[in-house]
Each structure stands twice: as C-alpha cells, then as structure tokens.
Amino acid sequence: MPPKKPSSAASPPPPDVGLLEEIGGGFLGAAATVGGMGLLGYQILRRLVTFRIDRAETLRNLYRMGVKSIPIVIVTALFTGAIMVIQAAPLVVRLGAQGLLGWGAGFGILREIAPLLTALMINGRVGANNTAELGTMVVTEQIDALRVLAIDPIAFLIAPRFVAIVTTLFLSTIFADTLALLGAAYGGLGLLGVEPKTFYNGLTSGLLGLSDVTSGLVKSIVFGVVMALSSCQYGLGVKGGAPGVGRAVNATVVASAAGIFILDYFVSFTLD
Amino acid sequence: MSAANTHDEPAPESGIDQAAEAPDASLAAVVGAQAIELVGMGLGIASVFVRTLYSCVRGRPDFGAVVRQMFEIGNRSVVFLTVVMGFIGMILVLQGGLQVKRILPEFSMVGASYLELLVRDLAATISALMLATRVGAGIAAEIGSMVVTEQVDALRMCAADPIDYLIKPRFLASLVMTICLVIWAAGVAMLTGMLTAYIMFDVNPRTFFNLNLVDTGDLVVGLAKCLAYGAAIPVVAGHSGLTTHGGSEGVGWATTRAVVNASLAVIVLDLILSALGYMLLGP
Numbered sequence: 001m002p003p004k005k006p007s008s009a010a011s012p013p014p015p016d017v018g019l020l021e022e023i024g025g026g027f028l029g030a031a032a033t034v035g036g037m038g039l040l041g042y043q044i045l046r047r048l049v050t051f052r053i054d055r056a057e058t059l060r061n062l063y064r065m066g067v068k069s070i071p072i073v074i075v076t077a078l079f080t081g082a083i084m085v086i087q088a089a090p091l092v093v094r095l096g097a098q099g100l101l102g103w104g105a106g107f108g109i110l111r112e113i114a115p116l117l118t119a120l121m122i123n124g125r126v127g128a129n130n131t132a133e134l135g136t137m138v139v140t141e142q143i144d145a146l147r148v149l150a151i152d153p154i155a156f157l158i159a160p161r162f163v164a165i166v167t168t169l170f171l172s173t174i175f176a177d178t179l180a181l182l183g184a185a186y187g188g189l190g191l192l193g194v195e196p197k198t199f200y201n202g203l204t205s206g207l208l209g210l211s212d213v214t215s216g217l218v219k220s221i222v223f224g225v226v227m228a229l230s231s232c233q234y235g236l237g238v239k240g241g242a243p244g245v246g247r248a249v250n251a252t253v254v255a256s257a258a259g260i261f262i263l264d265y266f267v268s269f270t271l272d
Numbered sequence: 273m274s275a276a277n278t279h280d281e282p283a284p285e286s287g288i289d290q291a292a293e294a295p296d297a298s299l300a301a302v303v304g305a306q307a308i309e310l311v312g313m314g315l316g317i318a319s320v321f322v323r324t325l326y327s328c329v330r331g332r333p334d335f336g337a338v339v340r341q342m343f344e345i346g347n348r349s350v351v352f353l354t355v356v357m358g359f360i361g362m363i364l365v366l367q368g369g370l371q372v373k374r375i376l377p378e379f380s381m382v383g384a385s386y387l388e389l390l391v392r393d394l395a396a397t398i399s400a401l402m403l404a405t406r407v408g409a410g411i412a413a414e415i416g417s418m419v420v421t422e423q424v425d426a427l428r429m430c431a432a433d434p435i436d437y438l439i440k441p442r443f444l445a446s447l448v449m450t451i452c453l454v455i456w457a458a459g460v461a462m463l464t465g466m467l468t469a470y471i472m473f474d475v476n477p478r479t480f481f482n483l484n485l486v487d488t489g490d491l492v493v494g495l496a497k498c499l500a501y502g503a504a505i506p507v508v509a510g511h512s513g514l515t516t517h518g519g520s521e522g523v524g525w526a527t528t529r530a531v532v533n534a535s536l537a538v539i540v541l542d543l544i545l546s547a548l549g550y551m552l553l554g555p
Binding site: 072075076079080082083086087089090104107108111112117120121123124125128129131132133135136139140191207241242243244245246247249250253254257258261262264265268269 | 352355356359360362363364366367371374375385388389392393401402404405406409410412413414416417420421485519520521522523524525527528531532535536539540542543546547550551
C-alpha cells in the first residue's frame with residue numbers, strides 16, 4: 001500500500017505554479033526547441049556539405065513523401081483556385097472588369113495562397129508522418145541501435161528526410177501554382193461565366209511578373225526548411241510510448257504551422 | 273566494387289517495390305482500390321457523424337465532459353490562434369496593399385474589402401485550418417492512444433458507446449468553441465491588419481475600419497462556415513482516431529490522417545459554402 005501512494009501523488013503536476021513561472025516556462029521551452037532546431041540544422045548542413053548522406057534512403061523518402069503526396073496537392077490546389085475566384089468575384093462584379101479576374105485571383109494564388117496551403121497540407125501529411133516515424137524509432141530504441149552499429153543517425157536518417165521534405169515542398173508548390181490557376185480558370189467559367197481565355201489574358205497582361213512566382217517559390221523553400229527541422233526535432237525528442245508519439249505529432253504540427261505563418265510574413269515583408 | 277554495388281542497387285529497387293506491391297495490378301485495379309477505400313472512408317465518417325447526432329439527442333447528457341473539452345479545444349488554442357491570425361492579418365494587408373498599388377493610386381478601399389473578405393471567408397477558414405491541425409491532431413492522438421491501449425474496447429465491454437462517451441463531448445465543445453475562436457481570431461486579424469495598413473501604407477485607422485461592404489449575407493456565410501467546420505473537425509478526427517490499429521506507429525498514422533482529412537474537409541466545405549453563398553446571396 002505505501003509504495004502506491006507516492007506514485008499516484010507524483011503524477012499530477014505541482015499545483016502551485018504561478019503565472020510568471022508558467023510564462024517563463026513556456027518561453028524557455030520555445031527557446032530550447034528553436035535552439036535544438038538550429039543545432040540540428042547545423043549538423044545536417046555539415047553532412048550535406050561533405051556529401052555524407054545516404055542515397056538510397058533519400059530516394060526512398062523522396063518517393064514516400066513526394067510522389068505519395070501528389071493526390072492531396074492536386075485536390076487542394078484545384079479547390080483553392082476555385083475558392084480564390086469566388087473571393088475575387090466582387091472585384092469583377094463591382095468594377096465590371098472581367099479582365100481583372102485573372103490578375104486578382106492570380107496575384108493571391110501565386111504569391112500567397114498556393115505556397116501557404118500546399119505547405120499546410122504537406123505539413124499535415126509529411127511532417128506529421130515523419131515525426132511519428134522517427135518517434136516510433138526512438139521509442140523502440142532503433143536510433144540507439146544505429147549508434148551501436150556506428151551508423152551516424154543524422155547522415156542516415158535525418159539528412160535524407162530534410163532533403164526530401166524541402167524538395168517535395170518546392171516541387172509541389174510549382175505543381176500547385178499551375179493547378180490552382182487551372183482550377184481558378186474553370187471555376188471562373190462555371191461560377192461567373194468568365195471565359196478561361198479572358199482569365200489567362202488577365203493573368204499575362206503584364207500586371208503579374210516573374211517576381212510574383214519566385215516570391216512564392218522562395219517561401220516554399222523556407223517553409224520546407226522549417227517543417228523538416230521541426231518535425232525531425234520533435235520526432236527525435238519523443239518520450240514515453242504510444243501516447244508520447246501522439247503528443248509529439250500534435251506538437252510538431254502546431255509548431256510547424258505557427259512557424260510557417262510567422263516566416264511567411266517576414267519573407268513577404270523582405271521580398272516586396 | 274561489390275560494396276558500392278550492393279549499396280547502390282537497393283535504391284531504385286526499393287522504390288519500385290513499393291510502387292507495385294502486387295506486380296499484376298493494372299491501372300484500373302489501382303484506381304478502383306483507391307476509389308473503394310475513399311468511399312469506405314466517406315461512409316465511415318458519415319456513420320460517425322450520424323451516430324454523434326443521435327447520441328447528442330438521445331445519449332446520456334454529460335455536461336462536465338463537454339466543459340472539459342471546451343477548455344481543451346477552446347482555451348488551449350487561443351495563444352496559437354492569436355499568433356497565427358495576427359500574422360495572417362499583417363500578411364493579407366501587406367499583400368493586398370501591394371496589389372492595389374499596381375492599379376490604384378490610393379488605399380482608401382483596402383480596409384473595406386479586407387474586412388469583407390475576413391468576415392465572409394478568411395477568418396473562419398484559416399482559423400479552421402489551424403484548428404484542424406491542432407484540435408484534429410489532438411483528438412486523433414488521444415482517441416488513438418485509447419484504442420491502442422484497449423481502453424475503447426473496455427468502454428464497449430462496459431456497454432458505454434465510445435461515440436456517446438468520447439466523440440459527443442468533443443463535437444459539442446468544438447461546435448461552440450469554433451464560433452468563439454473565429455470571432456476572436458477575426459478581431460485579432462482586424463487589429464493587426466489595421467496596424468499594418470497604418471504603418472506601411474499610411475491608412476488612417478478610421479478610414480481602414482470601414483464596414484460598408486460587410487452585409488448580412490457575408491455574416492451569414494461566415495457563421496455557416498464556422499458551424500460546418502466546427503462540426504466536421506471532431507467527427508473526421510474522431511473517425512480516424514477510432515480506426516487506429518497497430519502500436520505507436522498506428523497512433524502516428526491516425527494523427528496524420530486526421531490532420532490531412534480534416535484540412536481537406538475544411539477546404540471542400542469552404543468551396544461548397546462559398547459557391548452556395550455566392551449563388552444564393554449574391555457577391
């Protein structure tokens with residue numbers, strides 16, 4: 001009986017945590033995570049510069065993360081394009097300018113919405129899955145086994161995933177840009193009766209330039225780096241069985257999403 | 273030489289192996305299998321939804337559980353949502369201002385159209401995408417761990433319906449809290465947008481805060497979206513949590529599936545409700 005009491009008393013957190021302590025703890029936790037991501041990024045970079053990266057694993061991850069995400073990217077991009085057209089519709093109806101539809105929807109799609117929504121969807125699919133997989137490996141002590149076999153876990157597991165996630169997001173964004181414009185053109189035809197030809201004319205009439213496309217693509221690379229680092233960092237830090245894996249996945253998805261939005265602002269701000 | 277070979281060979285092969293698990297599967301078989309899986313999942317989600325509605329009406333009322341879930345879903349998401357929507361407000365006004373700058377000389381209408389867009393679509397949709405990641409992943413991870421550790425089977429053995437016991441409180445809590453969170457998020461995004469317009473484009477906050485373009489139709493569409501997303505997220509996430517199998521890897525997969533499916537549900541519902549709103553209530 002006596003040994004049971006302390007264990008049940010130890011499980012709830014100490015009740016007298018003040019507000020300041022809580023805020024401070026939150027900041028320290030966030031700082032530790034960001035610092036850990038930085039260190040992990042440095043270690044990955046060292047492996048990448050010296051080409052110590054497992055080729056087979058990179059190809060396998062590219063297939064698993066990139067090719068298998070294509071259906072989600074297609075669905076998201078087509079729907080997003082149509083939604084953007086509906087949101088740009090008041091512009092067309094009020095100003096009576098059908099030629100502006102391509103510009104109005106295209107500007108938002110290329111610069112903001114396609115990179116952002118692709119990143120969020122890939123974050124849900126690839127980032128979360130990556131954390132779950134690495135977390136399972138940590139929980140079942142496979143990472144320690146790799147170290148025992150003198151295989152560098154960063155070069156063998158982490159760096160390939162990093163490369164695969166960044167590449168996947170970059171290529172998916174190009175793909176999503178195109179498909180979202182397609183969805184927007186046919187959404188405009190179906191809902192507003194604007195011919196796709198008018199839409200493409202508005203798109204290419206000179207109001208949109210290459211800088212709008214590159215701005216979206218630069219964002220996609222930044223998002224990919226954030227997502228890869230945070231999902232690997234949280235995956236490697238898993239503690240405590242199946243519930244621990246679930247918690248880590250939850251934390252990764254939230255951290256990556258917040259990171260994506262915060263960096264989105266700074267990239268938009270510096271690139272304009 | 274041989275070492276390099278053995279190291280090189282598995283690369284393409286492992287990819288091909290996974291691409292064609294059964295070598296004689298034709299394209300039609302692959303597409304058909306995907307379609308059957310998709311329809312099965314849709315039916316499963318619909319069944320969870322209907323059973324949740326049934327237990328809302330006929331089930332055992334459990335006010336305490338609903339309040340606990342409201343805290344878990346609502347209060348715990350406030351900080352995350354505030355950060356994200358604050359940045360979204362700044363990004364949208366920055367991009368909108370840059371867009372307007374290319375064709376119009378002045379910025380007086382930026383505020384009015386931004387507020388209309390926010391009320392009608394973006395406040396609800398972006399918040400819901402964020403809640404789909406945070407709340408959806410949380411629900412799936414929690415219920416998934418319960419399934420893996422056989423707690424859900426234990427519930428069934430006690431003749432307690434897992435839908436009534438686990439999904440219903442989350443459903444009701446999410447329905448209420450999504451609306452509250454979206455209204456809060458819209459307020460945050462308006463404030464940061466107003467500040468950005470003032471600092472970057474010198475738009476007077478009074479000029480910016482122009483509600484002329486927001487009409488009842490926009491408000492109805494926005495609130496309808498809140499309700500739809502609030503209902504969809506816990507049902508989709510709960511479905512993927514309840515269908516978890518396998519150990520900790522299964523929990524990871526369930527969480528991933530919950531986030532992806534809930535986000536897709538939000539985007540699809542957004543298109544449907546936006547199109548309906550456009551056709552029924554005008555632009």
